[in-house]
Amino acid sequence: MEWRIQLDRLAGAYAPSTMRSYYADTQVFVDWCAAANRTAFPASPDTICQFLEAQSEHRAPSTVRRRLYAIRKLHRLLRLPDPTYDEEINLSFRRIKRQHAIRPKQAKGLTRDYLDRFLASEPDTPWGLRNRAMLSLGYELLARRSELVALRSEDLARRDDGTLKVLIRRSKSDPFGAGRLAFTSLRTASLVQDWLIWRGPHIPWLFCPVYQGKALNRSLEITTVKRLIKNAARRSGLSPSEVAAFSGHSMRVGAAQDLLCAGYDTAAIMRAGGWKSVNILARYLEKAEHNVWERSQKDRTHTPIAKAKAG
Numbered sequence: 001m002e003w004r005i006q007l008d009r010l011a012g013a014y015a016p017s018t019m020r021s022y023y024a025d026t027q028v029f030v031d032w033c034a035a036a037n038r039t040a041f042p043a044s045p046d047t048i049c050q051f052l053e054a055q056s057e058h059r060a061p062s063t064v065r066r067r068l069y070a071i072r073k074l075h076r077l078l079r080l081p082d083p084t085y086d087e088e089i090n091l092s093f094r095r096i097k098r099q100h101a102i103r104p105k106q107a108k109g110l111t112r113d114y115l116d117r118f119l120a121s122e123p124d125t126p127w128g129l130r131n132r133a134m135l136s137l138g139y140e141l142l143a144r145r146s147e148l149v150a151l152r153s154e155d156l157a158r159r160d161d162g163t164l165k166v167l168i169r170r171s172k173s174d175p176f177g178a179g180r181l182a183f184t185s186l187r188t189a190s191l192v193q194d195w196l197i198w199r200g201p202h203i204p205w206l207f208c209p210v211y212q213g214k215a216l217n218r219s220l221e222i223t224t225v226k227r228l229i230k231n232a233a234r235r236s237g238l239s240p241s242e243v244a245a246f247s248g249h250s251m252r253v254g255a256a257q258d259l260l261c262a263g264y265d266t267a268a269i270m271r272a273g274g275w276k277s278v279n280i281l282a283r284y285l286e287k288a289e290h291n292v293w294e295r296s297q298k299d300r301t302h303t304p305i306a307k308a309k310a311g
Helices: 002-008 016-035 046-057 062-078 086-097 112-121 126-141 145-150 185-200 223-235 240-245 251-260 266-273 278-285 294-303 304-310
Strands: 156-158 162-169 180-183
Touching: 002 062, 016 046, 062 086, 062 162, 086 126, 112 126, 112 180, 112 240, 112 251, 126 145, 126 162, 126 180, 126 223, 126 251, 145 223, 162 185, 162 278, 223 240, 240 294, 251 266, 251 278, 266 278
Parallel strands: none
Antiparallel strands: 156 162, 162 180
16 A cells, blocks of 8 residues: 555654554554445545544544544655644534543552562562662653663663662663763662672663573563562552552652652752643652641741741
8 A cells, every 4th residue: 555655664764663554543543434435545625534433432542643643644744734733623623622521540659658568579589679779760760661671781881879870771762862860869879789789791772671580681562561560569458449550650750759848849840750731740749648738727827927926
């Protein structure tokens, strides 16, 4: 198909996950057009409006928006006039968002209290050594799953105080690999060192699979991060609903919430987690147990006027 050939041109310029979305979303649109006896490329504004509204019956607005972006990209790749900015499409999408107002689903934050429980639940085995290091490091780096499994031993440098400086070379918000630096505590540095001593120096990946008590020379799958978090939650005696609420993103969410509650400002939290948008960070912090009025009340009771009244 011509559109698939055109999408192939994007290889290397976009992340693999983005490429998979482009292919899948475009196929959905092409199949819908075939069933509705409509032309996909070039598509008319009316065709796109009808498609978006049909999709909204069973898909979240974010998915509908993503499919609109795929249609836009294909028209540009095919050197066709772009119909996706037509005002009717804009109005159609606004109706979809108003009719399907859904709060974004947020992963349960793996805060410090949970982290300590999860670390204690890990067995004294090679898997436990690795998982303790992964959980503690992922939390302190505010790492995404892909960032954590992509780390190599050479990305870590021990500082004079015994902590680690870590280079995260590439991320979702850094597709061109400018990289960001992050730092760890002494506890995390010690857990990572325990794992590296067992793993040995011959494997470049920081974290690797363990099979029959031996370290394998390859990287972990991204799904491993989610699995080890949920397994730790189960071992810690959490309810099934709590276990289900955790995801591979929970370390990043929980660490950001802890930093907020510890009094760090937005700039510091954004730098620690590599966020470029305050709006995105706000979603992470939304469910943090951070009562500004409690601190405000404490401050008022320690003012000179409050002390004078108390006397």
